[in-house]
Amino acid sequence: MYLARIYVTLKTAVNDPQGHTVLGGLKNLGYSQVTGVRVGKYLEVRVDAPAKATAEALVKEMCQKLFANPVIEEFRFQVEELAASPRN
């Protein structure tokens, strides 16, 4: 059993209105030290695969097909092996 931690972020050139809103909220709370905010997605996916390389290939395919929009987003992930008795 493997756990993949997946990070999906907007490409640098893409405008991030959600990040701008969060930045505004922080400024209103008095955090004038904050100069920029980008908001992304984080997913934890448990995969039943015979080897780490298989799990990584599967996760990459899932990211390309379902998690990230390749036109405006990019993704990265880490896969780690889990000990027995998985949660969830």
Next chain:
Amino acid sequence: MYLARIYVTLKTAVNDPQGHTVLGGLKNLGYSQVTGVRVGKYLEVRVDAPAKATAEALVKEMCQKLFANPVIEEFRFQVEELAASPRN
């Protein structure tokens, strides 16, 4: 200038309907190897602080006040120093 990478996730005991929906989507796409999905938030925050410890304290406070709902969510973050000429 420091960059904080913040991960906000639902606590393990909290039900994650969004994760269940993603799991259903993956199953429909044929990914029967996937056994669980949890969805969280990922934020990148740029902070102008004199020292790393100051930046870390600020980010922790922001997480507690704005980014995470302590009743159902938990957060973790990493702070790294950025070289000159920050983007965004």
